[in-house]
Each structure stands twice: as structure tokens, then as C-alpha cells.
Amino acid sequence: MIQGSKADFPFFAEHLQEGRPVVYLDNAATTQKPYPVIDAVRRYLTESVANPHRGAYQLSGEATSRYEAARSRVAAFLNATSSDTVVFTKNATDSLNLVAESYGRRHVGEGDEIIISIAEHHSNLLPWQRLAQENGALLKYVYLDETGMFDMEQFRQALTDRTKIVAVTQVSNVTGIEFPVAEIVRASHDAGAVVVVDAAQSAPHIPIDVQALGADFLAFSGHKLYGPDGAGVLYGATCLLQDMPPISVGGGIVEEVTERTVRYMDPPLRFEAGTPNVEAAVGLHAALDYVDAVGFSRIRRQEQELTGYLVRTLQAIPGVSLYGGTEGVARHGVVSFNVGSVHPHDVATILDSQGVAIRAGHHCAQPLLNFLGIRFCCRASLSFMNTKEDIDALSDAIISVGRWFDGSA
Amino acid sequence: MDLHDLYGDIVREHSMSGHNLRHLEHPSVVVPGRNPSCGDEIDLELSVEGDRIKDGSFTGVGCAISRASVSIMLDLVRGRTLDEAAELARLFLAMEQREPLTDRQLDALEEAVALKGVSNMPARVKCATMPWHTLLNAVEVARGTD
Structure with a gap:
């Protein structure tokens, strides 16, 4: 019976740090796994392991149908029109690299432009930086306005008829702020550009509808959405995927191979060379069922309440500075901060000694931190299953930092 | 985990004192250390005369552990020969690798x-180890510039 709380996650009972469950506030990095996901992976590994799409025997057919059922489940989760739009990858990084290396290399040439935001995670920055450098294209950045929001005006001015690709995150992994993706897509399409959406930080928090967004490509990672590692997704519009070559080639993706030629299968299998990660797909299927069973309306309500409480709690601690958004800007579960001038790694270590797990560092978003005028920071990130007691424990631990360092160092 | 094992008085004092956080007037070598x-991100500066480290300092930013480590290290190697400094760095790195050291070796590391x-x-x-790796690099550079 699903509770929609920590009771669904065996981690909190199984992993005790000095006799207590961990106060886990690093959900933006990865999430703990609920029972239904663990059970689904265990069932697959116990009952029906075989190589999908290959064996002529019944068992292989069963593995195939579980794998393909997961693909259909992802399509439904994204409100995509067909499961053929869903490519399984390792993770969101892998998905974004596939778009850049396959679609990007073919369609971005000398003098063309790629636009990204300053808030991109390195995984939605480096593939475009490399592509622009290697193909002689111009990489343009859209910065944030004073509220921490994607600057739509600046973006409209940056768009030209040479803009081939616009790649943006839907929710920042540093500030938690949601960007107006549907509006970005409309403006980009008017200019003839294709839009790649990094949904790694949004998929756990808000329902995604690729049709309503109008996204051409969209990537997310199952492990940030209560699924197993190795369950990445790339959504791509069929007409775009059709015309893309595979990056990784090998078994399982061909119609016919001769000594000198090859004819590849249609998408999505064309992009999934080698034995696929069936257990990850099966686990992701269960994770999406779990999320739907809890329900996004409840997830959203609980996370908004917790995020508001987290922001207010941090603001009330002397010496704590918050980054990336002014009051009233909606954040999805992510808040970045510093404690006086104490280095974030010392903060994280002191918090860890009290059983509170947060992230410290540059959060794979160095250009954004540079834009915000900092080199590194602490980040607390929430899931609906966190509680106000977790945030109180965080607050107590942060207050204790001052007992070790006066912050003047 | 007892935080006193990590942030003891010596470590906290060095991390906050900043007496080695400065530029040298005429450094012989400046070597970057990064995690x-x-x-x-620190830059280690050494002023070397002959084979002896006359003075040393650092600039940059880092956590309390890295700042304490570089500060303690500079106090330890100031006035020593390049060979002695390199040997101390190797001892320190061995300690952090949890290799067994003799009491005599531990004594040689003093506050470290x-x-x-x-x-x-x-x-x-x-x-903790980054500054000492940087010191080994600096010793190599200093030897090369002789």
C-alpha cells in the first residue's frame, strides 16, 4: 500500500547513521527508491531475464514486452503521441549528448547559432559548447533577470534566422526556478529553431506534457525520479529522430549488414545499440507508476509547502545567504545558500556529522555560479516525502556551524 | 563521526589565522594547487635560495581543511632544504593514505x-593532501630553475 511518504522508502529504515535515519536533502542529485521500484527490478531479475529483441524463445519475448511496456509507460508519462518517440539512454547527459552529436552535427554549420541559458547544468552546456567549437557555430547565452528568471526579452533579441538549436533547462538544478519553456518553444519555432529541453530537474516535480510544451527533444534521468540508475530518456519528435544517424553502432539496431553497407532500423531502436538495460527500464516503469499513484497534485502541494518552509527557515538563520531568486519566485524543491564565509564543504561535513545530507560545491553549473558571483555553495533539495522535521534538523545543524567556525575566515 | 577529530584546535586556528595567506615579494616559484x-584553488609561493626554502606563502580560496593544511605545511617547511620538504610531504601523504608511521616520523610532521x-x-x-602534492610539484620546479 503506497503511503506517499518515507514509509514507502526502505532506505530510511535500513540505513541508520548513528542509530538515526539520514535526513536526506540531496534529492536533486538522486532520489531514494520506493518499494514498488525495488520489487519490480527484483521480480524482473528473478523471473524473466533474457535478452530482448533477440531470442526466438518465449522468455526473450517476455523480456522484450517488459522493456517495450516501459517505453510505452514513459510515452504516456510525457503525453507523447507514440512510444516510438522514446529512446532509452543511460541518463539525461547521455540523451543530450545524443541530440548534439547526431542531430546537432548534421544541422549546425559554420556561422549558425546555438542558444542556451546561463543556468544550464554542464550536461546541457558542454555538448553545445563542443559542437559550436567544432562546427564553427556561435554559442549564445541568455542570462537571468533580477528575479532569477530566464530573460525572455533578451532571448527574443538573441534569436535570429541562423539559430538552429535552443537548449534550455526547465528547472534550474541550482536555484529550482522554472523557466517558461512553452513560451521559449513558441519563439524558437517562429525563428525556425529546434528546442531541446533538459527536464532532469523538472520531471520529479511537475507533470510534463511534450505536446503542450511543443518540445522537439526532451531529456530526463529516471534515477532522479525514484527509478534506478541507468534509466535515461530522450524524447524526440518522430520526424526529427527519423533523420538522425546512430552515434553508438553495433548489435540490435540493424535491418541488414553487408561487408560494406548497413541499413539501420527505425527509431527508437536505432539509437539503442547493444543489450539494453532492461532492469533499469522496468524499474523506471514502476517509478512512473509510483509517482502517478502519489499524484502530481499532492507532490506539488507538499513540495511547495516544504520549499516555502525551507526558504523561510534559512532566511531566519543569521549569516545565511540565499542565491538565485527573489521572494515570490516559485522554486521547485531546490534552494542554494552559503553559511557566512564558511566553505560549503566544511558546512556539508558539519551537517553530515549530524546526519543531514546536502550537496556542496559548484553543482555542475560553474558558469551560473560565476554569473551569481559565487564559486560554490550549499544546496538543499527536497522531495515530497521530506518533512518539516527534516528542515528543522537542517536548521539546527546549520546553526551549529557557528560553533566550529566564526565565519570570519 | 566526532568532528573534533577533523576540526581540532590546531586545524581551526590555522584555517582562520591567515598568517601564511599573502603574496611573497619575490617568489622563486608559484605553483597552482586545485581540487x-x-x-x-590555491597558489603556493616559495622563495628558494640555493637548496633552502627561505619563505613560503599561499593565496586563493579553499575549505578549512585545505587552508589549515597549507598553512601548517608552510610553517613546517620554512627554513628547510628542498629534500627535507619533499620528504615531509611524502610522510604526510603516507599518513593520509593510512600507512603506519613510526612515532619518530609522526614527530617529524609536528602540527601536521x-x-x-x-x-x-x-x-x-x-x-588535506592537495597542498602537499602542490609542494612536491613546487620542489620539482624549484630544482628545475636552479
Whole structure:
């Protein structure tokens, strides 16, 4: 019976740090796994392991149908029109690299432009930086306005008829702020550009509808959405995927191979060379069922309440500075901060000694931190299953930092 | 985990004192030390005459462990020969690798022994060791410029 709380996650009972469950506030990095996901992976590994799409025997057919059922489940989760739009990858990084290396290399040439935001995670920055450098294209950045929001005006001015690709995150992994993706897509399409959406930080928090967004490509990672590692997704519009070559080639993706030629299968299998990660797909299927069973309306309500409480709690601690958004800007579960001038790694270590797990560092978003005028920071990130007691424990631990360092160092 | 093993008085004092946080007037070598994943970014400066380290300092930013480690290290190697400094660096790195050291070897490290507790925290070991790796690089550079 699903509770929609920590009771669904065996981690909190199984992993005790000095006799207590961990106060886990690093959900933006990865999430703990609920029972239904663990059970689904265990069932697959116990009952029906075989190589999908290959064996002529019944068992292989069963593995195939579980794998393909997961693909259909992802399509439904994204409100995509067909499961053929869903490519399984390792993770969101892998998905974004596939778009850049396959679609990007073919369609971005000398003098063309790629636009990204300053808030991109390195995984939605480096593939475009490399592509622009290697193909002689111009990489343009859209910065944030004073509220921490994607600057739509600046973006409209940056768009030209040479803009081939616009790649943006839907929710920042540093500030938690949601960007107006549907509006970005409309403006980009008017200019003839294709839009790649990094949904790694949004998929756990808000329902995604690729049709309503109008996204051409969209990537997310199952492990940030209560699924197993190795369950990445790339959504791509069929007409775009059709015309893309595979990056990784090998078994399982061909119609016919001769000594000198090859004819590849249609998408999505064309992009999934080698034995696929069936257990990850099966686990992701269960994770999406779990999320739907809890329900996004409840997830959203609980996370908004917790995020508001987290922001207010941090603001009330002397010496704590918050980054990336002014009051009233909606954040999805992510808040970045510093404690006086104490280095974030010392903060994280002191918090860890009290059983509170947060992230410290540059959060794979160095250009954004540079834009915000900092080199590194602490980040607390929430899931609906966190509680106000977790945030109180965080607050107590942060207050204790001052007992070790006066912050003047 | 007892935080006193990590942030003892010596470590905290060195991390906050800043007496080695400055530029030298005429450094013989300036060598960068970086921990990219955590953002420890220091530049180590040594003033070397003959084979002896006359003075040393650092600039940059880092966590308390890396700042304490570089400060303790500079106090330890100031006035020593390049060979002695390199030997101390090797001893320190061995301590952080949890290799058994004799009492005599630990004594040679003086205040740097205060950083022994870091070896129990894999996530922070590189904060403590980075300055000493940087010192070994600096010794190599100093020898090369002779």
C-alpha cells in the first residue's frame, strides 16, 4: 500500500547513521527508491531475464514486452503521441549528448547559432559548447533577470534566422526556478529553431506534457525520479529522430549488414545499440507508476509547502545567504545558500556529522555560479516525502556551524 | 563521526589565522594547487635560495581543511632544504593514505599530525593532501630553475 511518504522508502529504515535515519536533502542529485521500484527490478531479475529483441524463445519475448511496456509507460508519462518517440539512454547527459552529436552535427554549420541559458547544468552546456567549437557555430547565452528568471526579452533579441538549436533547462538544478519553456518553444519555432529541453530537474516535480510544451527533444534521468540508475530518456519528435544517424553502432539496431553497407532500423531502436538495460527500464516503469499513484497534485502541494518552509527557515538563520531568486519566485524543491564565509564543504561535513545530507560545491553549473558571483555553495533539495522535521534538523545543524567556525575566515 | 577529530584546535586556528595567506615579494616559484570538484584553488609561493626554502606563502580560496593544511605545511617547511620538504610531504601523504608511521616520523610532521583524523573521511582526504602534492610539484620546479 503506497503511503506517499518515507514509509514507502526502505532506505530510511535500513540505513541508520548513528542509530538515526539520514535526513536526506540531496534529492536533486538522486532520489531514494520506493518499494514498488525495488520489487519490480527484483521480480524482473528473478523471473524473466533474457535478452530482448533477440531470442526466438518465449522468455526473450517476455523480456522484450517488459522493456517495450516501459517505453510505452514513459510515452504516456510525457503525453507523447507514440512510444516510438522514446529512446532509452543511460541518463539525461547521455540523451543530450545524443541530440548534439547526431542531430546537432548534421544541422549546425559554420556561422549558425546555438542558444542556451546561463543556468544550464554542464550536461546541457558542454555538448553545445563542443559542437559550436567544432562546427564553427556561435554559442549564445541568455542570462537571468533580477528575479532569477530566464530573460525572455533578451532571448527574443538573441534569436535570429541562423539559430538552429535552443537548449534550455526547465528547472534550474541550482536555484529550482522554472523557466517558461512553452513560451521559449513558441519563439524558437517562429525563428525556425529546434528546442531541446533538459527536464532532469523538472520531471520529479511537475507533470510534463511534450505536446503542450511543443518540445522537439526532451531529456530526463529516471534515477532522479525514484527509478534506478541507468534509466535515461530522450524524447524526440518522430520526424526529427527519423533523420538522425546512430552515434553508438553495433548489435540490435540493424535491418541488414553487408561487408560494406548497413541499413539501420527505425527509431527508437536505432539509437539503442547493444543489450539494453532492461532492469533499469522496468524499474523506471514502476517509478512512473509510483509517482502517478502519489499524484502530481499532492507532490506539488507538499513540495511547495516544504520549499516555502525551507526558504523561510534559512532566511531566519543569521549569516545565511540565499542565491538565485527573489521572494515570490516559485522554486521547485531546490534552494542554494552559503553559511557566512564558511566553505560549503566544511558546512556539508558539519551537517553530515549530524546526519543531514546536502550537496556542496559548484553543482555542475560553474558558469551560473560565476554569473551569481559565487564559486560554490550549499544546496538543499527536497522531495515530497521530506518533512518539516527534516528542515528543522537542517536548521539546527546549520546553526551549529557557528560553533566550529566564526565565519570570519 | 566526532568532528573534533577533523576540526581540532590546531586545524581551526590555522584555517582562520591567515598568517601564511599573502603574496611573497619575490617568489622563486608559484605553483597552482586545485581540487576541481570542491573548488579548492590555491597558489603556493616559495622563495628558494640555493637548496633552502627561505619563505613560503599561499593565496586563493579553499575549505578549512585545505587552508589549515597549507598553512601548517608552510610553517613546517620554512627554513628547510628542498629534500627535507619533499620528504615531509611524502610522510604526510603516507599518513593520509593510512600507512603506519613510526612515532619518530609522526614527530617529524609536528602540527601536521593534527590532520591525521582526515584520513578517516575519504571525501575530505584530498582537501588535506592537495597542498602537499602542490609542494612536491613546487620542489620539482624549484630544482628545475636552479
